[in-house]
Every structure is written in structure tokens, then in C-alpha cells.
Amino acid sequence: SYDLTQPPSVSVSPGKAASIACSGDKLGQKYASWYQQKPGQSPVLVIYEDDKRPSGIPERFSGSNSGNTATLTISGTQAMDEADYYCQAWDSSTVVFGGGTRLTVL
């Protein structure tokens, strides 16, 4: 089975850039998506097709994917960005999620 690995936690100071990595074998050959989940809420798609933002997602959210790693970057991180983030890919007709990363804005 295919696995996606994320760090359990990332901390960032307000106004700074936060990067969350998602690693998987040859992940760069697949499309990566990212979801934000705040406590008590459903996940929200923030990045799809590696680097595209859905309508309504702030420009400070960006994504990249190359080699074995996809990266979600939040520039100028705000307190409201504190949440869990999950990467996701599609492999062999199945959906795979990363384990999730808790972003803390200190």
C-alpha cells in the first residue's frame, strides 16, 4: 500500500511563513491535495493539483510537489490558520491521506 508521511506538528510565529511537508514514494509523479481542518469542523480543500487554490482560499496558501515531497506553504501566517492539515494523493485506484500535521501559530 502507498503511504504519505507528515510531521505531527509544526510551529510558526504570526506573520512568518509555515511549510508542511508530505512525503511519499515518487509523490511528484502524482497530484497532491491539501485539506485544512479546524477543531470541530469538516476538512476544507485548500490546495489541489499540487498548487491550485480553490475559490475563496487566500493567496497566502500555496503548494508545490517534486520528487518524493509535496509541500504546503502558508506565507504571512495568521492566527486563523492554526489547524490540522492533511495531504492526500491517489494511488492504484485508492485514496491515501497523510497522517496530518497540527500547525500551531505561537
Next chain:
Amino acid sequence: QVQLQESGPGLVKPSETLSLTCTVSGGSISSYSWSWIRQPPGKGLEWIGYLYYSRSTNYNPSLKSRVTISVDTSKSQFSLKLTSVTAADTATYYCARVVSVPSSRGNWYFDLWGRGTLVTVSS
């Protein structure tokens, strides 16, 4: 605007069958693929399975022997059945809309989610 709403019992006894329904409003259920995803308390997301354009299904290999996803297009609903449940199946269950674009890179993601429903397995 398309909305998804999960419904079903919040409490299921061990060894019984968990049954949930997702009602799709504001759009055609036949125009998209749909999926079930769950999240145990305090843990990450786990994909359960999908219904591909009301035509076919595919399931997480780890759950495949216990899962059935079906559709009732006349009611604009799709359903999840999970048999022989245990405490490990306690989770918030989400239904979600799938966007799938034919691509050699596997372009498949979830652009719309329901609010989720907590199902507890306990006697």
C-alpha cells in the same frame, strides 16, 4: 449550491451493521463521484470508499470485506454500510464530493464535505 448531509444512528452495538446515508441537495448526484471518509476521535482521516458516477465502487483494502456503498439516484442519496463493527469503528463519518480528472498522475480530490456524523460503537 450543493450541500451534503449525513444521517443515521449515532450509536451502534458491537458486531452489528453501521448504516449511514448522505443526502445531496442543490445538484445532480449523477454528475459526480462520491466518497465516505472517517475520522476516529483525535486521529487522522481514513478513506473508506467511493462511488464512481453512480456506476461502480472501490473500497479501502483494509475495510473492503465489510463495506458496501450504494446509491439511490431517485432520492439523491448514497449510503454506507459497514458490517461487524467494533469499537475501532467509532469515528466521525463524512461524505464528500469527488473531483476526478483523467490523468496519468491520478487527479482525484474532495472539494465538498458534509458536516460529519459521530458514530459510537458500544453496547
